[in-house]
Amino acid sequence: MxxxxxxxxxxxxxxxxxxxxxxxxxxxxxxxxxxxxxxxxxxxxxxxxxxxxxxxxxxxxxxxxxxxxxxxxxxxxxxWAHPPVAMAHPLDGGRAGVLTRDLDETVDGLGSDGAPWRATFGSVAARWNDSVRLALAAPLAALRTPIAGARFGRLALQPATMLVRRFSTPEGRALVAGIAAHAAAPLSTVGTAGVALTLGAAAHTVGWPVxxxxxxxxxxxxxxxxxxxxxxxxxxxxxxxxxxxxxxxxxxxxxxxxxxxxxxxxxxxxxxxxxxxxxRHGPGVFKLDVALDGPIPWANASCRLAGTVHVGGTYEEITAAERAVAAGEHPERPFVISSQPLVADPGRAPQGTHVLWAYCHVPARSRLNMTERIFDQFERFAPGFRDRVVAVSARGPAELEADNANLVGGxxxxxxxxxxxxxxxxxxxxxxxxxxxxxxxxxxxxxxxxxxxxxxxxxxxxxxxxxx
Ligand SMILES: Cc1cc2nc3c(=O)[nH]c(=O)nc-3n(C[C@H](O)[C@H](O)[C@H](O)COP(=O)(O)OP(=O)(O)OC[C@H]3O[C@@H](n4cnc5c(N)ncnc54)[C@H](O)[C@@H]3O)c2cc1C
Structure with a gap:
């Protein structure tokens, strides 16, 4: 037996x-x-x-x-392969928030938001073993390490909307919002700050590799x-x-x-x-896999070096997009989490071709094809994007769940x-x-x-x- x-x-x-x-x-x-x-x-x-x-x-x-x-x-x-830039977050006008493995470099790039970034993400990164152990431990494990637990828990249990108040530049606020939005919940939800802190601090310690x-x-x-x-x-x-x-x-x-x-x-x-x-399950996602005949023509140079690119504009836009999904709506301008893996791992596709991986949140069991709305967001920050597209695979909640029964409603x-x-x-x-x-x-x-x-x-x- x-x-x-x-x-x-x-x-x-x-x-x-x-x-x-x-x-x-x-x-x-x-x-x-x-x-x-x-x-x-x-x-x-x-x-x-x-x-x-x-x-x-x-x-x-x-x-x-x-x-x-x-x-x-x-x-x-x-x-593992690390991209030169862990994550970039383009804004209109060719600007971008840039997250790199090097904390000092990230801080320098954020101008007046550099100091709050160091105080927030830098300090979680410095206590990575405490914070990651807590984030990955069984529930109530924080009670076994009460001081570290209280310190990290006080910040992590906040909604991301509170965490964002520490930052004042569009770049700093968008960076925090984009990382928090991995939670697939409105940024006013308790615990969304914890998602941002864990993933943001990870960039400065273990990196965001493929x-x-x-x-x-x-x-x-x-x-x-x-x-x-x-x-x-x-x-x-x-x-x-x-x-x-x-x-x-x-x-x-x-x-x-x-x-x-x-x-x-x-x-x-x-x-x-x-x-x-x-x-209760969370919202669904709409996923795109795209083959291109060259790199994405990002207006911002750092975006061209980033393994992950958060495509959704400002903090306010991301907040609105995630709130809309929670209300059962499809945002006109979705927040898109994307990756260009060839920046770190060029061997995945023949020379001259490129790969884009992207998804946005949609209401559970949504049937709407979000391809054009996602492409509009890319075209906004990378003019000429559409001309590079060679082939597309698009999958909504139903296709995702058919492929893996665990993805209930997407x-x-x-x-x-x-x-x-x-x-x-x-x-x-x-x-x-x-x-x-x-x-x-x-x-x-x-x-x-x-x-x-x-x-x-x-x-x-x-x-x-x-x-x-
Ligand atoms: C589109 C997408 C993007 C993601 N991006 C990231 C990312 O970039 N980084 C990251 O860390 N995580 C990411 N995740 C999340 C990550 O993939 C999951 O959290 C992780 O895979 C969960 O692992 P699991 O073993 O719990 O379940 P799964 O990985 O879902 O595995 C469950 C397995 O069980 C099988 N199964 C289900 N029911 C049965 C059954 N009745 N009989 C037999 N077999 C069954 C399924 O076929 C599947 O193979 C992403 C997920 C998706 C879908």
Missing amino acids: LDAVIVGGGPNGLTAAITLASAGKRVMVLEAGPTVGGGARTAELTLPGIRHDVCSAVHPLGIGSPVLSALPLSQHGLA AVGGSGAITEAMAAHLVSLGGEIRTDATVTTWSDLPEARVIVFDTGPAAAAAILGDRLSRYSRRAYRRF DITGGALSVRGLMARPSLFRPYKAGRGAFICSSSTPPGAGVHGMCGWHAARAALRELG
Whole structure:
């Protein structure tokens, strides 16, 4: 009999499997798709020879993950590549806020906002181990390190709208707003400052790298490591009912709470059933992968060197766009998170061609094609952009969910960021336990979205306590 079956081979499922296999347990991963990887895969989505990141593209949380960084993934082919500029945020008139790995350089570029940037992001970066441990730890872990917890928590639990008040230039305010908007929630939501602080400080410590060859290299290396530990992986193996599962002492679900509940049926504990019923997903995304016949003609020179470019204009515009999505509307001028991976990793496409990865938030289950609105935003800051476009792959919430059942309604964050979504993810006291012999390890558990594997690690440790 197997010790553990893991349903789903995303970064968290693979981390759970590796953690259990490292402890000497017999482990099998069942993955619905034709390959493992979930939210970290790479494929030729537009033209032959051009490799696009199907979901995740930029990995501050991957390189900064205490668990992933401790695995021998480089022995299985994983290498990180850093762009010259971590992130740039263009504004009208050829201006831009620029975030680099070098704190002094970022501070110098921000003029009068340099000092508040150093005091805010620089000080979190200086205590990176405290802040990242807190951001990635299980809920209530901050209580174990009360002083560091209180210091970081006081800032992080704020809405980003409060954090932005420390800054006065359009560049500084737009930088903070753009990073906070990764939360996929209105910037007035508690905890959005924490997203900005974690990702902003990461730029000055671990950087915002891409994986050489594409994000699939991360999960391919994890899968290879798992197999080297004796773990087994079965692909094209969708689990829909309990009878699809081989006999095992524990089952670990790298799925959303609703999918786990449907498979577990009466095996789901009463406590988890109540919590899962109240669980809410976030908005959807509309994703574009574009092949171009040359680099994007950004008006601002720093944008041409940036791995990530936040395309949405001023703080006020980003706030309005994210508020509109939360109200069920499609912003005329969406806030677009984009990556140009070839700036750091030129080998992904034949010479002369370029790759753009971009998405904007849309209401859950939206059916509207946002391609033209996204292209308008690029044309605004990079005149001549449209002329460079050679091929486009566009996917809305329905296509994303069809590709990966965890992206419920197009939600890429594994659950809404809200007070409840922060504290009870998916339940307050036993977030990883679903029932006797059943655990959940997806990004619907703490610490939430991102390719960091921490949810899988926490869940596997809970499972190991039961396995003995
Ligand atoms: C468009 C997009 C952009 C993103 N950008 C970034 C980024 O730049 N950086 C970053 O760090 N993160 C990013 N993310 C988020 C990141 O991809 C996720 O947070 C992360 O992949 C979550 O890992 P997971 O293992 O919890 O779930 P997933 O990665 O979603 O994996 C779940 C796996 O389980 C499988 N599965 C589901 N149900 C079943 C079933 N019933 N039976 C068998 N298998 C099943 C799925 O097929 C999938 O392979 C992005 C996500 C998306 C979609």
